[in-house]
Amino acid sequence: MCGIVGYVGGRPALEVVVEGLARLEYRGYDSAGVAVLADGTLATAKRAGKLVNLRDALAEEPPPAGTIGMGHTRWATHGPPNDRNAHPHVDCTGTVAVIHNGIIENFSALRGELEEAGHKLGSDTDTEAVAHLLEDELKGGGDLAAAMRRVCGRLEGAFTLVAMHTGDPDLVVGARRNSPLVVGVGDGENFLASDVSAFIEHTRDAIELGQDQVVELRPGGVTVTDFEGRPAEVTEYHVDWDVSAAEKGGYDYFMLKEIAEQPRAVADTLLGRIGADGRLTLDEMRMSDRELREVDKIIIVACGTSYHAGLIAKYAIEHWAGLPCEVELASEFRYRDAILSPTTLVIAISQSGETMDALMAVRHAREQKAKLLGICNVNGSTLPRECDGVLYTHAGPEIAVASTKAFLTQLVAVYLIALYIAQVRGTKWGDEVFAMVQLLERMPEKVEKVLETMEPVRELARSLAGERCVLFLGRHVGFPVALEGALKLKELAYMHAEGFAAGELKHGPIALIEPGLPVVVVVPPRARAVLHDKIVSNIQEIRARGARTIVIAEEGDASVEPYADTLIGVPAVPTLLQPLVTTVPLQVFACELATAKGHDVDQPRNLAKSVTVE
Numbered sequence: 307m308c309g310i311v312g313y314v315g316g317r318p319a320l321e322v323v324v325e326g327l328a329r330l331e332y333r334g335y336d337s338a339g340v341a342v343l344a345d346g347t348l349a350t351a352k353r354a355g356k357l358v359n360l361r362d363a364l365a366e367e368p369p370p371a372g373t374i375g376m377g378h379t380r381w382a383t384h385g386p387p388n389d390r391n392a393h394p395h396v397d398c399t400g401t402v403a404v405i406h407n408g409i410i411e412n413f414s415a416l417r418g419e420l421e422e423a424g425h426k427l428g429s430d431t432d433t434e435a436v437a438h439l440l441e442d443e444l445k446g447g448g449d450l451a452a453a454m455r456r457v458c459g460r461l462e463g464a465f466t467l468v469a470m471h472t473g474d475p476d477l478v479v480g481a482r483r484n485s486p487l488v489v490g491v492g493d494g495e496n497f498l499a500s501d502v503s504a505f506i507e508h509t510r511d512a513i514e515l516g517q518d519q520v521v522e523l524r525p526g527g528v529t530v531t532d533f534e535g536r537p538a539e540v541t542e543y544h545v546d547w548d549v550s551a552a553e554k555g556g557y558d559y560f561m562l563k564e565i566a567e568q569p570r571a572v573a574d575t576l577l578g579r580i581g582a583d584g585r586l587t588l589d590e591m592r593m594s595d596r597e598l599r600e601v602d603k604i605i606i607v608a609c610g611t612s613y614h615a616g617l618i619a620k621y622a623i624e625h626w627a628g629l630p631c632e633v634e635l636a637s638e639f640r641y642r643d644a645i646l647s648p649t650t651l652v653i654a655i656s657q658s659g660e661t662m663d664a665l666m667a668v669r670h671a672r673e674q675k676a677k678l679l680g681i682c683n684v685n686g687s688t689l690p691r692e693c694d695g696v697l698y699t700h701a702g703p704e705i706a707v708a709s710t711k712a713f714l715t716q717l718v719a720v721y722l723i724a725l726y727i728a729q730v731r732g733t734k735w736g737d738e739v740f741a742m743v744q745l746l747e748r749m750p751e752k753v754e755k756v757l758e759t760m761e762p763v764r765e766l767a768r769s770l771a772g773e774r775c776v777l778f779l780g781r782h783v784g785f786p787v788a789l790e791g792a793l794k795l796k797e798l799a800y801m802h803a804e805g806f807a808a809g810e811l812k813h814g815p816i817a818l819i820e821p822g823l824p825v826v827v828v829v830p831p832r833a834r835a836v837l838h839d840k841i842v843s844n845i846q847e848i849r850a851r852g853a854r855t856i857v858i859a860e861e862g863d864a865s866v867e868p869y870a871d872t873l874i875g876v877p878a879v880p881t882l883l884q885p886l887v888t889t890v891p892l893q894v895f896a897c898e899l900a901t902a903k904g905h906d907v908d909q910p911r912n913l914a915k916s917v918t919v920e
């Protein structure tokens with residue numbers, strides 16, 4: 307949540323910071339603010355609402371020009387999103403400014419202590435306490451980085467903090483515990499940000515910050531220490547995508563661009579993992595064949611859309627790899643007594659690699675000595691560091707808040723893992739694995755084909771913009787697809803939408819069916835006759851009760867035609883791979899319906915891209 311940018315160098319800081327914030331706005335957009343240090347004084351500006359409000363305020367009343375500054379886009383945790391609670395926050399003397407991402411859990415005790423000591427706090431936030439703590443530490447001069455270290459020692463919870471002080475006008479200090487923060491290394495200038503997209507147009511050289519580290523940023527260099535002040539080891543990396551990947555490229559919304567990019571994203575995620583002989587190589591898992599053979603259970607932890615990818619993974623892993631697989635919402639996992647051992651493989655799926663619930667689940671699994679594998683889309687994020695191995699999805703930056711291309715690439719990653727385990731453990735013949743891999747390689751073209759036929763789906767979506775509720779049904783891997791379709795509609799169109807396992811319908815949800823209610827049904831391939839025929843019966847049951855049926859089925863599936871008010875055809879693919887083609891119409895449907903309702907699909911209300919608090 308919250309986007310953070312810091313800059314020190316030779317350019318006008320305000321420009322760099324505001325442009326950086328524009329690229330990070332997807333992380334939180336209920337208010338925004340900046341601080342610039344010029345001529346020995348700190349100038350701040352902040353506004354509730356989207357970044358455009360701040361831009362207008364800055365145009366009306368520009369702060370003095372300086373070459374050091376920082377900025378913040380907020381997703382409110384403590385205190386409503388108004389001008390007062392927007393970041394940066396300053397101390398009583400107006401010489402220290404702080405921005406923050408995360409939650410300081412002991413803030414109320416700290417606030418009480420500060421107020422008793424005479425500090426005047428003007429906001430409802432946890433962040434402001436840090437500005438005043440720094441003020442106390444810096445009384446009589448002093449070193450901002452050292453002060454930050456001491457203050458961090460008093461904080462509980464998750465935080466990324468960035469601070470500036472008039473006493474050292476060439477220095478931006480950042481501190482990180484649990485929440486994301488990366489350094490961009492330039493020539494005579496340096497950057498700090500929640501993610502690299504904020505500075506990608508200036509530099510692609512980055513430094514990954516570790517847990518409990520403090521970074522000092524000056525125009526000529528970057529110093530990283532731990533909270534005790536000892537030099538810290540850091541990982542430098544080069545970002546392998548450029549600024550165009552983080553721009554809309556002619557589309558009205560990032561989400562439209564990201565949906566369109568899916569064939570390439572799927573192809574890129576397969577790249578380099580299939581040998582010329584069709585055998586899979588997944589060295590990134592960092593597990594020897596012996597270790598993989600010893601695994602006796604897989605547990606997948608994830609949230610939201612990534613959780614739906616996990617649900618689909620279960621079918622693939624159990625079918626191909628022959629291993630029992632549990633899938634758990636990461637936010638629930640550590641609160642039950644899951645049975646883990648050194649032969650349990652825990653797979654955490656997270657696009658951002660920063661979702662706090664997922665990170666906490668991984669730490670919980672680590673304590674119980676399980677093996678840890680991450681599936682992640684963001685290089686330099688926290689999840690890969692916390693796992694034994696990581697399989698990167700190569701979706702490229704996903705900026706729209708609702709996940710689309712990351713989901714498809716997560717599916718590719720779990721298919722690869724399931725097939726690889728089958729290859730190593732010999733649970734499928736080599737030629738069976740090879741045949742499936744070949745089919746997987748054809749999926750980009752199938753997804754492309756789906757995208758080419760989406761106009762009727764868009765039309766349908768526009769016609770349903772006045773509806774209050776849509777249901778989604780599926781069986782087998784179509785069930786998680788139904789959940790994903792419902793989630794997309796909820797988060798983008800703010801409509802009541804529910805996904806059900808079609809077989810569960812008669813156990814309750816069928817009571818919801820009333821004349822005219824749109825129900826989307828994901829039909830398994832005809833080749834899975836048992837599943838297929840059962841869902842055709844379910845369609846008839848809801849139609850008999852007046853539902854308006856929207857059926858997603860294999861092209862040429864004549865058996866569903868009589869029962870479909872709207873029929874959406876998708877290419878024929880094997881059952882387990884079908885989510886790659888059936889999810890796409892649901893993404894397009896939700897995106898178009900939300901747009902027809904006048905919503906901003908890139909930044910839906912109340913949401914943020916990266917959920918870095920529990």
Ligand code: F6R
Nearest residue numbers: 610611612656657658661708709
């Ligand atoms: C929905 C969506 C969210 C995320 C969830 C997990 O469209 O994007 O449900 O999937 O917040 O995020 P990651 O994958 O970054 O852990």
